[in-house]
Amino acid sequence: MGSSYFYLEFLLALLSLLSRGFHNPAILALEYTLVPEDSYPTQLHQAIAGYKYLQSITHSSQIIVSGDSAGANIMLSLLLHLGNGFKDGSKISNGITTQLSLPGMAVLISPWVTLISAKDKNTRSDYLDAENLHRYARQYSGTKISVHDPLISPGKCKDASWWRKATPEKGFFILYGAEEVFAPEIKDLVALLENADVRVESQEEEGGIHAWPVASLFLCSTREQRTKGIRKIVKQISDGMGISDFNVKT
Secondary structure, X not given: OOOHHHHHHHHHHHHHHHOOOOOOOOOOXXXXXXXXXXXXXXXXXXXXXXXXXXXXXXXXXXXXXXXXXXXXXXXXXXXXXXXXXXXXXXXXXXXXXXXXXXXXXXXXXXXXXXXXXXXOOOOOOOOOOHHHHHHHHHHHHOOOOOOOOOOOOHHHOOOHHHHHHHOOOOOEEEEEEOOOOOHHHHHHHHHHHHHOOOOEEEEXXXXXXXXXXXXXXXXXXXXXHHHHXXXXXXXXXXXXXXXXXXXXXX
């Protein structure tokens, strides 16, 4: 649970569908350190290292960063880092100097936008628990940064200029469940991005729970239901990256 292996079926299905329209697509799954083994900024440094590797082998415009839940939180922190030019010696970099370009696109599934929010309320459908989430958030922030700092809790970043600088060329695609704990904060982020006049597409799944495209692989019985979220993601990627006549039917 929480490792790249947990997502193996999801990633293989995603890769299979991407292969129908893209030449030789590849996926790098980042195995970042979980709490309580280590806290911020270790996970951001690992994301930077992974992104630096990708940019060494392909042009940044061909890279799509993605993640769900806490992984999506790290991707948002990465984009703020890349777009706003944090250099050696800043509290976010901690000795890492980066000269990296923004990726082509960002796809976020149920992002943990704001680590601790009064808007996080348990629902009858979702499996997340707000109290436990806030405990994990404090473990992640550790002693090096406030849990409310925008660099670790991107939902706290209300500066539109920061988001404009952090937006990939092809923009954001954000999908989430209407019934999940994080839904209110995700909606706030989407509204903020729209008001910042950046390219953002979002889809709210009616009755959906947290990370429903991933959860559907475990919970649904038919092939169509199990792959619905993945097909939505691939369709948005193909549209965003300019691939026409992309067949994502299964």
